[in-house]
Amino acid sequence: MxxxxxxxxxxxxxxxxxxxxxxxxxxxxxxxxxxxxxxxxxxxxxxxxxxxxxxxxxxxxxDETYMGFTQEALKKPTARAVAESLLMGFAEAATAVGHPPGCLGTNSVLVCSEASEPIREELMRRRASLEATLRRRFEKAKAAGELPPESHPGDLARFIMTTVHGMSIQAAGGVTRQSLLRVADMALKAWPD
Amino acid sequence: MxxxxxxxxxxxxxxxxxxxxxxxxxxxxxxxxxxxxxxxxxxxxxxxxxxxxxxxxxxxxxDETYMGFTQEALKKPTARAVAESLLMGFAEAATAVGHPPGCLGTNSVLVCSEASEPIREELMRRRASLEATLRRRFEKAKAAGELPPESHPGDLARFIMTTVHGMSIQAAGGVTRQSLLRVADMALKAWPD
DNA sequence: GCCATAATATACCGATCAGTCCAGAACCGT
DNA sequence: ACGGTTCTGGACTGATCGGTATATTATGGC
The missing domain is CATH 1.10.10.60 (Homeodomain-like)
Known part of the structure; x- marks a missing residue:
């Protein structure tokens, strides 16, 4: 009407x-x-x-369009498979054709003027949220005896997210998918067993 | 006058x-x-x-005031010591008191308007420059038989720099020095031997 | 004391920022 | 055909952006 x-x-x-x-x-x-x-x-x-x-x-x-793979990754049967799936997924997402390189959540606001502080905080919140979800997943794995007793789920989650953020910056700098996949591969070598 | x-x-x-x-x-x-x-x-x-x-x-x-440790790190006797020194140095620099968290070169321009493109490119150049220096150092180490023949100096340098960039983002998000040092420690577990 | 020089402070420049007013146009129900 | 309603387009708002013209002030050399 x-x-x-x-x-x-x-x-x-x-x-x-x-x-x-x-x-x-x-x-x-x-x-x-x-x-x-x-x-x-x-x-x-x-x-x-x-x-x-x-x-x-x-x-x-x-999140809906490009970050769906993270939910899939979290469903993987083992903690290591979750980590691998996340790292590989981000490496591919950050270098996919048809859109700008890197991750929107990582790159769009890192530092800013006072006026945009609320947006910056929102993005930090979202980044922390994924890391917390990951940490809980790893805690579950540790409780199930899948990770060694001396391992720290919080540290593992933080390490994975640190690598992911770094890959986003590298992608924004023009680094290729193959290179990022090798970075992901190398990060997995640090995984406890 | x-x-x-x-x-x-x-x-x-x-x-x-x-x-x-x-x-x-x-x-x-x-x-x-x-x-x-x-x-x-x-x-x-x-x-x-x-x-x-x-x-x-x-x-x-x-660079002069806060990144001096990178030059010191590059002088370390072994490739692994270089990597360790760099990772620990960045973890500490990114969380030092008396100045904002994170690395200026990493955080100050990631994406920007067209007007600031020259500055963005300058920063990408500087980031790439350190990575290239690191790669050459690792190539030297490989030539000296200090790194396994199947290792790739370029991948190693890229992995270290990816971790460093990620730590800068984590620091900007408020992550503590202790936590970043554990991230650095974990990244070193991926080092070839 | 006086001049040449250069740094200061104020007030301003056009351009651009995010956001809005308003007049006209397109639709639906009657 | 005609209201009522909502969207569209262009022109506009005050605020802020990076950058500058100008007049004044402080100095060292003579």
């Missing part, structure tokens, strides 16, 4: 995601965003709220 | 370095910088050129 929206919300959000991915939250201007999305500013604000909300929605879409 | 400068160039540069470290290149505004440095804009431009040149000078000062 009113004028219909002339663009697809999810499709335009996908375009926005790519801009944020390439330029980060602060580096992506509203002009960049609206041009890529093919809509005007009032349409953007009516549909998504503001730049910050748009970014959070883009982040959710990113 | 002219009015003397009322501030110390190196001391003010040090203040600027801290602002860039905390907020990144784009996140640090000229207002932030001049307030921290205790000087006015014209003084800043007369002394350092512009924001970009100021950042490059701050980067040089950063």
């Amino acid at each position: 009113a004028r219909p929206r002339e663009f697809c919300i999810d499709q335009a959000l996908f375009k926005a995601l790519n801009v944020f991915w390439r330029h980060g939250f602060e580096g992506a201007s509203l002009t960049d965003l609206t041009e890529a999305m093919g809509i005007t500013r009032p349409s953007l604000y009516a549909a998504y709220g503001n730049k910050e909300e748009l970014f959070r929605k883009a982040l959710d879409l990113y | 002219a009015r003397p400068r009322e501030f110390c160039i190196d001391q003010a540069l040090f203040k600027a370095l801290n602002v860039f470290w905390r907020h990144g290149f784009e996140g640090a505004s000229l207002t932030d910088l001049t307030e921290a440095m205790g000087i006015t804009r014209p003084s800043l431009y007369a002394a350092y050129g512009n924001k970009e040149e100021l950042f490059r000078k701050a980067l040089d000062l950063y």
Whole structure:
């Protein structure tokens, strides 16, 4: 009973995601965003709220679209298989064609002006969340006697996530998939047995 | 034969370095910088050129002041000792008190707007430079029979630098020195023997 | 004391930032 | 055909961005 929206919300959000991915939250201007999305500013604000909300929605879409493999990885039968699946998955995701290199959650806001602090904190929260999930998975494995008694699930999770973040930076610097897969392979050599 | 400068160039540069470290290149505004440095804009431009040149000078000062340990690490007698020294050194540097957490070279520009592309490329160049130096050191070690013949110096250097970059991100997220040292320790378990 | 020189502080520049006002246009229900 | 409602486009807001013109002030040499 009113004028219909002339663009697809999810499709335009996908375009926005790519801009944020390439330029980060602060580096992506509203002009960049609206041009890529093919809509005007009032349409953007009516549909998504503001730049910050748009970014959070883009982040959710990113998780659904590109980070699904992490949930699959967590289902692997052994802790080592989980670690391997995560490392290999990130190496491949960070170097896939069709989108910018690296991980959005890692690269888009690391340091920023005071104004973007809430977004920075949100990203830190999400990074910590995956690490905590991983740690719990490793704790379960240790309790099941699958990891040696002297191993520390928290350290293992932190090491895996550290490698993952590092791979994201390397990918942003142009490092190839094959190279990152070898990095993942080498990281697995540190795994306890 | 002219009015003397009322501030110390190196001391003010040090203040600027801290602002860039905390907020990144784009996140640090000229207002932030001049307030921290205790000087006015014209003084800043007369002394350092512009924001970009100021950042490059701050980067040089950063290398001299905080990255000296890398040169020391490269002088260690064995490849493994080099790797260990680098990892431990970065873990400690990234979590030292008195300055922001993480590594300036890693965190200050990862993704950015088109306008800052030259700075981003400069940082990628510097990151790649250290990795190349490390690779050459490992090649020497391999030639000396110190590393197994099937080892790949390039992969080893890339793995170390990936861990280092990841530690910088973890530090920026508030991870403690002890935790990063354990990450470094675990990474060393992947070292060939 | 006075000049040349260079650093200072204020006030400003055009450009761009995120965000919004408003007029017109497209739709649905009646 | 006509309201009521919602989206669209362009023009605009105040604030902030990096950078600068200008007038003043402090110095050393003469």
